[in-house]
Amino acid sequence: MKKAVLLFSFGLCLTVFAAEPVAPKPLNTTCPVSGKAADPKITWVYEDQTFAFADEASRQKFEADRAASLYQKLGGKAALEAAVELFYVKVLADKRVNHYFEDISMIKQKRKQKEFLAAALGGPNPYVGKDLRTAHADLDGLNDTHFDAIAEHLQATLQELKVDPALIAQAMAIVGSTRDAVLNRPQSAKP
Template identity: 30%
Template sequence: MAAVATYYELVGGASSVREVVDRLYVVLLDDPDLKPYFADVELPKLKRHMAILLSSVLGGPEPYEGRELGEAHRGMGITEEHYAKVGDILVTVLRDAGADEDIVQHVVHTLGQVRGSIVEEPSEVAG
């Protein structure tokens, strides 16, 4: 009986995930709305972290053992609009890399599951 390939294997494994992450951050850092979130970030470390996280989401062999997502994003003031924009960019990058729709929808579903841990609603309405 043949083993069923994971999404991680279907996208091409570690090298493909790294390429997706590299492309993701090129686009994110080129966006004037999103670039400020990365101003004081050690980008190589963040990219490694993101590659492990995405690999884990896709069923890769290395489990994500980083900080809990809510803790890692606390205090960043991430808005619903910016979270959705990052998600849309990730989906586009995945599709551009040849990910099939099942993989894309799995990632979209995961983004929906973790949204509440990452998005910070403003404590007051700006007036």
């Protein structure tokens, strides 16, 4: 499964991202695990990005957390990029929701979606974009039907990419947990 997803995403990334040079991120100065000052001698490279840590225990925890993340189990950055590209093909063909994307830059939208999903699924970088309520506040008439259509397309995309059904269920649970924020409703009471 991972080989098929990676091969698909590799080909897709070559065509979609060939014109987008990516500058390397500067080395972080704060440890992503402990929040303490990072030691530039204690590093780990993950998906072509070098992370610095305060100590070896923090580096090991970060590495273990990446390996155990849903993000990594789904195939990491390359698989997520392929999924988002295929997902938006479905979304833009759907008359129930495509009007919400008429006047926006799909290049920016896809980039933001990849960043958000990566963080939500346990990727290495925190999401720094708008929160879901703010990002969806101006979408007139947005309701459960629209949310369900988007979720349906994500699930169909993951199924098409032959992702394990147990991983799809985990991803869909995370997506479902965002419903109140996306639809600007009061937060559901936690049990």
